[in-house]
Amino acid sequence: MSYREKIAWLSLFAMAVAYGPYFKFVASSPAPWEPLPHLHPLGLFAVVSIARMLILGAGYLYLRFSSPREERVPRDERDRAIEHRSLSAAYYVLMAGMILVGCFMPFTSTGWTIVNAAIFWIVVAEVVHYSVVAASYRLQASS
Amino acid sequence: MMQGAISNRIRTLRFMNGEMSQADLGQRIGLTRQTIAAIEAGKYSPSLEAAFRIAQVFNIPLGEVFQWDAKATPSKASELS
Numbered sequence: 001m002s003y004r005e006k007i008a009w010l011s012l013f014a015m016a017v018a019y020g021p022y023f024k025f026v027a028s029s030p031a032p033w034e035p036l037p038h039l040h041p042l043g044l045f046a047v048v049s050i051a052r053m054l055i056l057g058a059g060y061l062y063l064r065f066s067s068p069r070e071e072r073v074p075r076d077e078r079d080r081a082i083e084h085r086s087l088s089a090a091y092y093v094l095m096a097g098m099i100l101v102g103c104f105m106p107f108t109s110t111g112w113t114i115v116n117a118a119i120f121w122i123v124v125a126e127v128v129h130y131s132v133v134a135a136s137y138r139l140q141a142s143s
Numbered sequence: 144m145m146q147g148a149i150s151n152r153i154r155t156l157r158f159m160n161g162e163m164s165q166a167d168l169g170q171r172i173g174l175t176r177q178t179i180a181a182i183e184a185g186k187y188s189p190s191l192e193a194a195f196r197i198a199q200v201f202n203i204p205l206g207e208v209f210q211w212d213a214k215a216t217p218s219k220a221s222e223l224s
Contacts, residue, residue: 002175002177073175076169076173076174076175076178077174077178077189077190077193078174078175078177078181078187078189079175079178137177139186140177140181140186140187141177141181141186
């Protein structure tokens with residue numbers, strides 16, 4: 001498995017561990033969250049974001065010291081093509097999500113529901129980005 | 144769309160050139176070892192510039208490194224590249 005594929009899997013893992021429980025909690029909250037600027041959800045989001053950064057930091061350090069030097073060479077044309085394809089896919093997901101959140105949700109929802117929906121679509125776009133990267137490297141792996 | 148896929152003789156050419164490693168070939172033309180492996184396996188089609196650089200390393204014309212196989216079916220991975 002290439003270094004960049006490992007980074008993509010690590011990013012997916014970190015997002016699943018951090019944002020999975022967050023959105024599960026948000027979705028299962030019995031009462032609608034208080035309107036803005038109620039800051040409790042912001043604190044919760046900050047905690048999961050810090051948790052994600054810690055997981056990523058630890059993962060990066062582990063991969064840096066466990067991967068051979070040749071694995072950490074600068075990007076070549078294939079790496080750039082994969083990055084371009086994954087960002088293109090993520091862009092369309094993000095656009096669709098933002099249109100939904102920005103154009104439709106203000107008529108049906110309020111406050112933190114809209115904020116969490118926006119965060120959700122950003123996370124989904126990131127998941128699409130890293131999923132396409134990981135899948136592309138996996139499909140093009142020689143064995 | 145017309146059927147077909149690009150095949151190559153890079154593995155043979157590496158062997159004939161002192162068993163050159165994938166990493167060594169990649170280093171000479173600015174590609175990673177994994178990219179050379181993907182090209183060899185027909186899972187990634189290199190840019191025209193990279194293809195010419197590969198031919199230049201082996202000091203042979205491009206057509207002797209890469210061939211167009213009209214009957215072959217392209218792999219899913221090469222369709223992505």
